[in-house]
Amino acid sequence: MTDDTTLQSGDDLAAAALSEASQASPSSFTNPTINSAALAETLTSLQNVIERNADELDRIKEEMQIQREALKNVFENDAQLSEVSQEAAAVTQKVKERKSQIQTSPEILQYKTKIGELTEQKKEVEEALNNHLLNLFQITGTKTFDTMSGRQREFSVRASLKGNKKTAE
DSSP states (O other), rough: OTTTTSOOHHHHHHHHHHHHHHHHHHHHHSSSSSSSHHHHHHHHHHHHHHHHHHHHHHHHHHHHHHHHHHHHHHHHHHHHHHHHHHHHHHHHHHHHHHHHHHHHHHHHHHHHHHHHHHHHHHHHHHHHHHHHHHHHHHHOOOOEEEEESEEEOOOOOOOOOOOOOOOOO
Protein backbone atom coordinates (compact mmCIF):
# COMPACT_ATOMS: atom_id res chain seq x y z
CA MET A 1 0.00 0.00 0.00
CA THR A 2 1.19 3.54 -0.70
CA ASP A 3 0.97 6.42 1.69
CA ASP A 4 -1.74 9.05 1.31
CA THR A 5 0.65 11.72 -0.02
CA THR A 6 1.13 9.97 -3.41
CA LEU A 7 -1.75 9.74 -5.84
CA GLN A 8 -2.40 6.44 -7.53
CA SER A 9 -3.32 6.25 -11.20
CA GLY A 10 -6.60 4.75 -12.30
CA ASP A 11 -4.73 1.70 -13.51
CA ASP A 12 -3.13 1.28 -10.08
CA LEU A 13 -6.46 1.75 -8.30
CA ALA A 14 -8.20 -0.74 -10.60
CA ALA A 15 -5.40 -3.27 -10.22
CA ALA A 16 -5.48 -2.95 -6.43
CA ALA A 17 -9.26 -3.22 -6.33
CA LEU A 18 -9.25 -6.23 -8.61
CA SER A 19 -6.55 -7.83 -6.50
CA GLU A 20 -8.61 -7.32 -3.36
CA ALA A 21 -11.73 -8.55 -5.11
CA SER A 22 -10.03 -11.69 -6.37
CA GLN A 23 -8.83 -12.50 -2.87
CA ALA A 24 -12.33 -12.14 -1.44
CA SER A 25 -14.51 -15.21 -1.37
CA PRO A 26 -17.35 -15.40 -3.92
CA SER A 27 -19.90 -15.49 -1.13
CA SER A 28 -18.75 -12.08 0.14
CA PHE A 29 -20.04 -10.44 -3.08
CA THR A 30 -23.43 -12.09 -2.78
CA ASN A 31 -23.94 -10.71 0.71
CA PRO A 32 -24.76 -7.00 0.21
CA THR A 33 -23.51 -5.95 3.65
CA ILE A 34 -20.04 -7.44 3.21
CA ASN A 35 -17.66 -5.63 0.85
CA SER A 36 -20.39 -3.97 -1.24
CA ALA A 37 -18.40 -0.76 -1.06
CA ALA A 38 -15.27 -2.59 -2.24
CA LEU A 39 -17.16 -4.12 -5.16
CA ALA A 40 -18.61 -0.76 -6.15
CA GLU A 41 -15.17 0.86 -5.95
CA THR A 42 -13.67 -1.96 -8.01
CA LEU A 43 -16.31 -1.65 -10.73
CA THR A 44 -16.03 2.14 -10.81
CA SER A 45 -12.24 2.00 -11.07
CA LEU A 46 -12.42 -0.67 -13.76
CA GLN A 47 -14.96 1.32 -15.78
CA ASN A 48 -12.80 4.45 -15.50
CA VAL A 49 -9.72 2.57 -16.70
CA ILE A 50 -11.67 1.05 -19.59
CA GLU A 51 -13.06 4.42 -20.60
CA ARG A 52 -9.62 6.09 -20.48
CA ASN A 53 -8.04 3.29 -22.51
CA ALA A 54 -10.88 3.40 -25.05
CA ASP A 55 -10.48 7.18 -25.39
CA GLU A 56 -6.71 6.79 -25.77
CA LEU A 57 -7.22 4.10 -28.41
CA ASP A 58 -9.59 6.40 -30.33
CA ARG A 59 -7.05 9.24 -30.11
CA ILE A 60 -4.23 6.99 -31.38
CA LYS A 61 -6.36 5.72 -34.26
CA GLU A 62 -7.24 9.28 -35.25
CA GLU A 63 -3.58 10.31 -35.10
CA MET A 64 -2.62 7.27 -37.21
CA GLN A 65 -5.21 8.27 -39.82
CA ILE A 66 -3.80 11.81 -39.90
CA GLN A 67 -0.25 10.47 -40.30
CA ARG A 68 -1.30 8.05 -43.07
CA GLU A 69 -3.06 10.86 -44.91
CA ALA A 70 0.04 13.06 -44.58
CA LEU A 71 2.22 10.23 -45.92
CA LYS A 72 -0.14 9.71 -48.85
CA ASN A 73 -0.09 13.45 -49.58
CA VAL A 74 3.71 13.50 -49.69
CA PHE A 75 3.68 10.87 -52.45
CA GLU A 76 0.80 12.51 -54.32
CA ASN A 77 2.33 15.99 -54.18
CA ASP A 78 5.90 15.07 -55.08
CA ALA A 79 6.58 16.67 -58.46
CA GLN A 80 9.59 14.50 -59.25
CA LEU A 81 7.66 11.29 -58.48
CA SER A 82 4.76 12.48 -60.60
CA GLU A 83 7.07 13.26 -63.50
CA VAL A 84 8.83 9.90 -63.27
CA SER A 85 5.48 8.09 -63.04
CA GLN A 86 4.32 9.81 -66.22
CA GLU A 87 7.55 8.84 -67.94
CA ALA A 88 7.09 5.25 -66.80
CA ALA A 89 3.54 5.23 -68.17
CA ALA A 90 4.79 6.59 -71.49
CA VAL A 91 7.51 3.94 -71.68
CA THR A 92 4.98 1.22 -70.80
CA GLN A 93 2.75 2.45 -73.62
CA LYS A 94 5.71 2.36 -76.03
CA VAL A 95 6.48 -1.21 -74.96
CA LYS A 96 2.87 -2.25 -75.63
CA GLU A 97 2.93 -0.57 -79.04
CA ARG A 98 6.21 -2.26 -79.98
CA LYS A 99 4.97 -5.67 -78.85
CA SER A 100 1.85 -5.16 -80.95
CA GLN A 101 3.99 -4.32 -83.98
CA ILE A 102 6.16 -7.38 -83.45
CA GLN A 103 3.11 -9.64 -83.02
CA THR A 104 2.00 -8.83 -86.56
CA SER A 105 5.40 -9.37 -88.17
CA PRO A 106 5.73 -12.31 -90.62
CA GLU A 107 8.48 -13.87 -88.53
CA ILE A 108 6.26 -14.03 -85.41
CA LEU A 109 3.32 -15.35 -87.41
CA GLN A 110 5.57 -18.09 -88.79
CA TYR A 111 6.69 -19.08 -85.24
CA LYS A 112 3.10 -19.11 -83.99
CA THR A 113 1.99 -21.30 -86.89
CA LYS A 114 4.85 -23.76 -86.28
CA ILE A 115 4.11 -23.87 -82.53
CA GLY A 116 0.45 -24.57 -83.30
CA GLU A 117 1.40 -27.44 -85.62
CA LEU A 118 3.80 -28.90 -83.04
CA THR A 119 1.14 -28.61 -80.32
CA GLU A 120 -1.27 -30.60 -82.47
CA GLN A 121 1.37 -33.26 -83.16
CA LYS A 122 2.16 -33.46 -79.47
CA LYS A 123 -1.50 -34.05 -78.61
CA GLU A 124 -1.75 -36.83 -81.19
CA VAL A 125 1.39 -38.59 -79.94
CA GLU A 126 0.31 -38.23 -76.28
CA GLU A 127 -3.10 -39.73 -77.06
CA ALA A 128 -1.56 -42.69 -78.90
CA LEU A 129 1.03 -43.19 -76.15
CA ASN A 130 -1.67 -43.08 -73.45
CA ASN A 131 -3.64 -45.76 -75.26
CA HIS A 132 -0.57 -47.99 -75.65
CA LEU A 133 0.46 -47.53 -72.00
CA LEU A 134 -3.07 -48.38 -70.87
CA ASN A 135 -2.97 -51.55 -72.98
CA LEU A 136 0.43 -52.44 -71.50
CA PHE A 137 -0.90 -51.93 -67.97
CA GLN A 138 -3.98 -54.08 -68.68
CA ILE A 139 -1.80 -56.90 -70.01
CA THR A 140 1.08 -56.79 -67.49
CA GLY A 141 -0.42 -55.07 -64.45
CA THR A 142 2.79 -53.02 -64.05
CA LYS A 143 3.37 -49.32 -64.48
CA THR A 144 6.87 -49.59 -65.91
CA PHE A 145 8.43 -50.56 -69.24
CA ASP A 146 11.97 -51.24 -70.36
CA THR A 147 13.56 -49.14 -73.09
CA MET A 148 15.98 -50.38 -75.73
CA SER A 149 18.79 -48.51 -73.98
CA GLY A 150 18.21 -50.64 -70.87
CA ARG A 151 16.52 -47.95 -68.82
CA GLN A 152 13.22 -48.48 -67.13
CA ARG A 153 10.52 -45.81 -67.41
CA GLU A 154 7.51 -45.40 -65.18
CA PHE A 155 4.07 -44.21 -66.14
CA SER A 156 0.83 -43.52 -64.34
CA VAL A 157 -2.65 -44.63 -65.19
CA ARG A 158 -5.25 -41.95 -64.90
CA ALA A 159 -8.97 -41.82 -65.50
CA SER A 160 -10.97 -38.69 -66.17
CA LEU A 161 -14.67 -38.18 -66.19
CA LYS A 162 -16.11 -36.52 -69.24
CA GLY A 163 -19.15 -34.29 -69.20
CA ASN A 164 -22.64 -35.64 -69.81
CA LYS A 165 -23.72 -35.77 -73.41
CA LYS A 166 -27.11 -34.25 -73.97
CA THR A 167 -29.51 -36.77 -75.42
CA ALA A 168 -32.20 -35.83 -77.88
CA GLU A 169 -35.63 -36.25 -76.35
